Amino acid sequence: HSKGQPNKDQYISVEQGYHGSTSAGAGLTALPAFHDGFGVPFNWQHKIPSHYLYRNPVGSDPAAVIAASVAALRAKVAELGQERVAAFYVEPIQGSSGVLVPPKGWIKAMRDTCAELDILFIADEVITGFGRTGPMFACEEEGIVPDMMTTAKGLTSGYSPMGAVFLSDHVYQTIAEGAGPKAVGHGFTYSAHPVSAVVALEVLKLYEGGLFENGIKMGDRLQKGLAGLSDHPLVGDVRGRGMLAAIELVTDKDKKTPVPAELQAATRLFDRAWDNGLIIRAFPQGVFGFAPPLCCTADEIDAIVDRTKQVLDLTLEDPEIRAVLRG
């Protein structure tokens, strides 16, 4: 609007992405549970397929997956008309669909394609921001700078509610100049709440005072530890980056058969983990999600890995799981 292009208003996001459940966010989200009954997505919200490396129809070759995503973005932009597309909205790692980690080079390829097509690249770093995957922001891993970035959780480490949107200078200047003497009509009752702002500043000091460094070391230990469980008969895929990880369970490793929905994997895994002293996020398709605090010690990371193995072994003894296991 500030640039006099009000028709450049179409958004593209990625299947299996999660961007919250406000009305605009829910429509960019591509998980059916957040659409049903809410009249979203809106007609300006479009999707392209996920990179989901473990189950991508083009196979698991990173170059092929990147090429397929770039081609899908180009095709969607061509379909909508380049002059109509405002932005591509994406998580550096898709968190709420089971920690789907794109192949190395994916995010850079998508960012470069957006720049070439004159589309804003908006990174949703609500989960990945503030050291969760190692660097301050996951986008840094591939040296890219988004045009806009959304953040929340790690900003205050959850001790006080706060979210923040980062704008690059060119976006800020365009809005500021377009608004002229008018106020920008956007904000919330609790915007810039001083208590949350103080907490965020203290949390940032702790991050930069050693927590990021610890998170990188412990993240490496976590990834190595979980990768060591790959040979377990129930483990189809181990993936993650830094202090964010997932294990996807299957009942047939060759065929990548998911745990049948009627076995209610999420409740089954969560309850068994909880009973064994392990707090995970259990996803409905049978995925363990891990996001331990950046202050974890080596012993705590080792305990997470040991207890995960214990929970996997107990699940293997579960008669209902045994009944659907291959052989």
Ligand SMILES: Cc1ncc(COP(=O)(O)O)c(C=O)c1O
């Ligand atoms: C990637 C991502 N974006 C957005 C959100 C939601 O943010 P909010 O609840 O502040 O709208 C979440 C919450 O889990 C998230 O994981």
